[in-house]
Amino acid sequence: MEKIGFGIIGAGLWGESHARIYSSHPLSQLVAVCDLNQERAHHIAQKYGASQYYTDYQEMLQNPDIKAVSIVTPDFAHREPFIAACQAGKDILIEKPLATTHQDLLQMKNVYQQTGVRVMVDFHTRFNPPIAIAQENILEGNLGQLISFYYRLNDVISVPLNMLSWAAQSSILWFLGSHAIDTLRFLGGSEVKRVYSVSRSEVLVSKGLPVPDIYQSILEFENGAIATIENNWIVPNTNPHWNDIKLNILGTKGMINMDLTGNQAIERYLEDKSDHPDILIMPTIHGKPMGFAHESIRDFIEKLANGEKFVADFQDGYQVSKVVLSLLASADERMPKEVKYE
Template sequence: MIKFGIVGMGLRGKLFADTILQSHYAELAAVSDAFAASLEAAVERYGVPGYADAAEMMAKEKLDAVVVATPDFLHKEPVIAAARHGLHIMVEKPFSTSVEEALEMEEAVRAAGVKCLIAFENRWSAPFVNVKHAVKSGEVGRVLAINSRLNDTIFVPTKMLKWSQGSSPGWFLLSHSTDMACYLKEQKPVRVYAVGTKQKLAAMGIDTYDSLQTIVTFEDGTHAAFTTSWILPESMPLIVDFKYEIIGEDGALYVDLHDQMVHQAGAVYKHVPTLGTPVNGRLLGPPSHMLHAFIDNIRLDTEPLAGPEEGVINTRLVDAIHRSAECGAPIELA
């Protein structure tokens, strides 16, 4: 059995722990969290050793792999520590919110010779799996344009995340949609121009962007338009509004993850999030499919679908988007 430790036992850490419990090839061996209450709850729930210090967990426990589920800006230390201990790593996206840190992490992973998966979970989302197949098989021809809208309700930066001021809708959301464009096109981004708004959340004492809009140019001369915000009203029928349009030479594809086929009316109107609904107790959402795939990468000695190189490309891109929004000018990507 592949022995896993988890760093960060928030919502995502618990989801990954529950997923590991359903694997025939892996087991949860230890957990780590810097917050005493979260750590105590995780130890009680999963019955495994708990550590306030992730590095201590890696040094003391006989682990094979770790899942790093810390906030966006706190990936570097656990990733590098895991690499130095020779542990395989699945780390939340974005790889880092710093290009310099992302390059350090990439080098540590390469030097250690361990497997590393960056958690771009939409690569395992059923709608996008179908989209990738259609693009790869040539059903729409060469992709000429992509338009993406990925928004969250204001619940996310004000209530769900205690650390939203250290992130942005760019790091938290655009990292998903920009990675998907790179994955579908198999092209690197070379230029960005972005604008952003800081008003509503800043007035609430949260110094981060309300929204960002950007045009990305790829090395084949085509473009993609991305818009993201996390200030939609909480009355929205689903916490996330994700729409994706792929226009090719011979066809087009349209993805709407805001409408997941079931609409419920009652005291409030809502869209039921069916894509992650467990069936017979089995977790079937993209994050769980992704972790099972990573477990297979380890046991079958195969390469993860999104590794450090993709993580660095994404960090460079989202970093450039922020810099462009700040300076008001296009940014060329090295």
């Protein structure tokens, strides 16, 4: 089978994960890498064997060898490359969140519907084995009717302070809350109809970063299920992992509990630290990039090749962004909000 040619727009921390998979999958070829930072684009292109690098994605999109692109620019900078890629007829894997304003969502939806390219949103939590197994159990009816979820999805404080140069232009609700909402939609098979969120700003503001530390949110789903989600990015850096993830799913006939970052199956004790190395998100096994974060990118390649439906598509990204916008409005106004999807 002929290899599919890929390009990457945004070759930062996460763009490198996309390069890693496109350059190592038998069905794909990494053709080009684009980043505003020329040195970074060149470095990632060289490291992963792409023959070309660019600083202007419009130029890269003219390359006929590129069939599909990944959009891995910061959260607030997805609209323009998305619209350009649609207009150039490229299929798209776009990082979450799809977009962060009502206006961006509307413009992206209009162009997407006119051009008919294929779009996957990288909600990679759907590929996390315990989440996928829980969904199967729910679909098989093992838990009965869903009553409630409790979902804690947090980041250590070095993420906003040291890792993301653009944290002040985003929010933990965009960065992780979007995953939490998508996962609950995926598990429950239902849309969020009403939300209430309360935020608090203490720690990051005191360190000069003007964003809330935490959002505690209540979600009501159309099927009657209710959820409490907690998203903060001020977990101490001594946490055994960069995330803190706990999930409880309660139904009329059963319950599932998850500790997704304890990684208790492996304990490592070194002279100066002890920890639990990553086994789920993106470990390297026998030289191969594994874990659910890599698996979703691999799945994009395979679904492009075989024409099957993506596990998370444009509409999933759209719905999730609308819920996050409602949560942000709720926290600002300290009022419950109905989610409006139009």
